[in-house]
Amino acid sequence: MLVLDNDDVATAPAIKAEITAQHTLHGGTLYFLKHDSAATKTPMALSVFVPEGEGPFPVFLWLSGLTCTANNFTEKAGAYKKAAELGLIVVAPDTSPRGEGVANDDAYDMGQGAGFYVNATQSPWAAHFQMETYVTRDLLELIGAQFPTDMSRVGISGHSMGGHGALTLAMNHSNLFTSVSAFAPIASPVHCPWGQKAMAGYLGPNHDAWEIYDAAMRLARGKALSYDDILIDQGLADPFLDTQLMPHLLEQAAKVVGQKLTLRRHEGYDHSYYFIASFIDDHLEFHAARLKT
Numbered sequence: 065m066l067v068l069d070n071d072d073v074a075t076a077p078a079i080k081a082e083i084t085a086q087h088t089l090h091g092g093t094l095y096f097l098k099h100d101s102a103a104t105k106t107p108m109a110l111s112v113f114v115p116e117g118e119g120p121f122p123v124f125l126w127l128s129g130l131t132c133t134a135n136n137f138t139e140k141a142g143a144y145k146k147a148a149e150l151g152l153i154v155v156a157p158d159t160s161p162r163g164e165g166v167a168n169d170d171a172y173d174m175g176q177g178a179g180f181y182v183n184a185t186q187s188p189w190a191a192h193f194q195m196e197t198y199v200t201r202d203l204l205e206l207i208g209a210q211f212p213t214d215m216s217r218v219g220i221s222g223h224s225m226g227g228h229g230a231l232t233l234a235m236n237h238s239n240l241f242t243s244v245s246a247f248a249p250i251a252s253p254v255h256c257p258w259g260q261k262a263m264a265g266y267l268g269p270n271h272d273a274w275e276i277y278d279a280a281m282r283l284a285r286g287k288a289l290s291y292d293d294i295l296i297d298q299g300l301a302d303p304f305l306d307t308q309l310m311p312h313l314l315e316q317a318a319k320v321v322g323q324k325l326t327l328r329r330h331e332g333y334d335h336s337y338y339f340i341a342s343f344i345d346d347h348l349e350f351h352a353a354r355l356k357t
């Protein structure tokens with residue numbers, strides 16, 4: 065049963081979402097939505113694919129990378145045929161709050177399009193850049209209230225900055241997620257220029273605050289032990305591999321605590337959505353196997 069009305073406005077107690085577009089594909093429906101987030105204090109955009117049938121369906125939540133909107137994954141990953149077959153709801157939110165009153169930076173790796181899935185504590189970011197609370201509270205509440213979901217079965221995945229988001233949110237909110245995977249994730253923001261810039265800007269100079277959002281450090285502290293395996297895919301022709309991503313740090317951290325982590329290295333694949341499209345079915349199957357009732 066789908067809760068959204070066909071008058072283009074859906075309401076539930078305290079939750080409202082506007083359907084901005086909808087398309088039928090692979091027997092299911094892809095919705096583009098806008099809703100107000102109490103965490104970011106802005107409207108937030110997202111897409112939601114609902115497979116054919118009654119539900120309740122498990123949820124695959126995707127977090128995108130730097131410069132992305134909700135549309136990059138939706139349009140480029142080619143995820144929906146397999147999601148329809150597996151009976152998964154697929155949710156792809158935007159990567160940051162946006163708008164004229166929202167702080168920004170001229171560079172692509174900070175500000176709008178680069179929220180890093182953290183709760184900012186520093187000015188001018190703290191006013192709206194509350195992406196951790198947005199994803200783990202407002203977004204999940206919306207999906208749970210408006211779609212035929214089983215919110216006890218949610219898997220999380222993402223790419224690059226979104227891979228860092230998927231890993232850290234899975235470890236910091238293990239009560240919300242059953243399974244976790246990532247494509248070319250930023251393994252340790254503390255050790256790479258993208259991460260150092262974002263953490264300093266959003267969280268300030270105290271490195272204790274950064275470590276909460278550092279996947280390799282969280283892993284080494286046993287924060288993923290509720291997950292039976294973590295699937296990571298990494299292209300070996302990825303230009304960011306050695307300078308920004310460093311997935312070997314995840315392998316090393318997992319070893320320290322006996323965490324199972326499957327890191328697959330793929331010769332010839334780069335950082336693009338062509339890489340994601342090549343292996344997204346494996347990730348959907350990885351999650352579906354763990355989200356089965």
Ligand SMILES: N[C@@H](CCC(=O)N[C@@H](CSC=O)C(=O)NCC(=O)O)C(=O)O
Pocket residue numbers: 128129130131132136140172223224225226335336337
């Ligand atoms: N413009 C930048 C790199 C931007 C980039 O590659 N973004 C990736 C994610 S990188 C890590 O989070 C992305 O997903 N882009 C969108 C897409 O559709 O490909 C540069 O030139 O270095």
